């Protein structure tokens with residue numbers, strides 16, 4: 001029998017009241033996958049989440065935690081293997097919180113994610129099929145966030161705050177892996193045993209790697225400058241946020257090619273490791289193309305890009321002649337976006353606003369087309385405003401959480417929008433995460 005999967009620790013999340021009974025052994029038939037990759041079974045009229053079990057499998061499991069609505073169990077023995085089961089490829093799988101689906105064949109992972117998107121669409125949506133955008137299943141990430149504490153560097157454990165020391169992650173692009181290996185020792189020596197915080201590493205299209213640190217200690221300017229010299233040429237230190245405030249290097253930003261049009265012209269976005277950028281540049285290009293094709297922005301047409309970040313979608317829209325209103329809350333990214341817009345002389349009006357606050361949302365009357373790409377919390381307030389703004393006729397919604405997408409699409413569907421196309425973007429293979437894109441018109 002294949003090696004058993006055991007997650008490190010299992011804590012309840014949210015405000016669910018949990019009782020820790022004496023562990024109970026049960027035999028369970030797994031019926032489907034939960035959003036977080038655990039198997040779902042039913043026992044005594046209650047849902048049981050079973051870590052490490054797949055639909056079609058019968059398992060002997062130990063119930064570790066019980067709440068009023070559901071129980072949580074750990075798979076001890078599988079009595080059969082689902083045909084889609086594969087051997088996890090990473091030695092840290094099960095302990096590390098980064099991946100949840102490595103034990104599931106990649107085609108089945110994608111099917112599961114398409115299903116999640118299908119369930120998020122309004123019931124009346126009758127589109128022929130959900131498109132799938134997928135790329136390399138390994139070595140795809142161009143950026144990563146790690147944690148460090150007590151002289152150790154790694155990822156947070158599954159469902160717990162403890163740290164799993166990870167020397168190599170197969171999801172990282174090769175240049176990122178090589179750089180992580182090279183800087184690990186000098187960086188941990190410089191940080192010492194008593195500091196803790198976060199490290200962000202990112203690689204640009206030209207292969208240069210940059211890093212930014214957020215430290216819980218006070219880090220002086222001279223400490224930061226020494227560290228920057230120490231790490232070169234394996235990585236460029238861009239930023240250190242600590243109790244002393246923020247230190248920034250004057251190194252030129254990294255570049256990311258976000259757009260390749262049919263004529264072969266490219267658009268490079270400049271970014272730093274502390275800025276948001278989509279995890280896979282390859283799939284980001286696919287997302288940009290899909291949204292551009294769906295919105296069909298015309299020359300001189302006003303289009304809004306809400307949650308615009310560095311202008312990942314605003315700039316391709318402007319390149320097509322649209323007059324873009326681009327909104328985000330992050331002033332540092334907006335300042336960088338402003339500078340890029342000025343250099344490229346693009347028609348983009350970047351504005352800072354909290355888009356979770358309905359009253360702050362700029363929504364000019366001339367606007368007919370909108371793109372939105374919110375964080376996991378979704379865009380409830382914005383969708384409520386779009387619902388009553390009858391001049392808005394086309395919406396391209398890019399989402400990183402099917403649950404909030406479902407809630408927001410219901411608001412738009414209730415205001416007369418119907419789904420014209422949808423795509424699942426497998427931006428994060430082997431993890432529970434996905435991107436989804438939905439094009440709506442009314």
Ligand SMILES: C[S@@+](CC[C@H](N)C(=O)[O-])C[C@H]1O[C@@H](n2cnc3c(N)ncnc32)[C@H](O)[C@@H]1O
Nearest residue numbers: 307308309312328329330354355356373374375
């Ligand atoms: C998923 S990222 C998308 C960024 C950009 N569209 C891209 O493709 O790179 C979400 C963006 O939402 C922004 N954001 C988060 N909360 C916000 C808020 N309350 N109001 C406005 N923007 C917010 C973040 O700064 C981030 O740039």
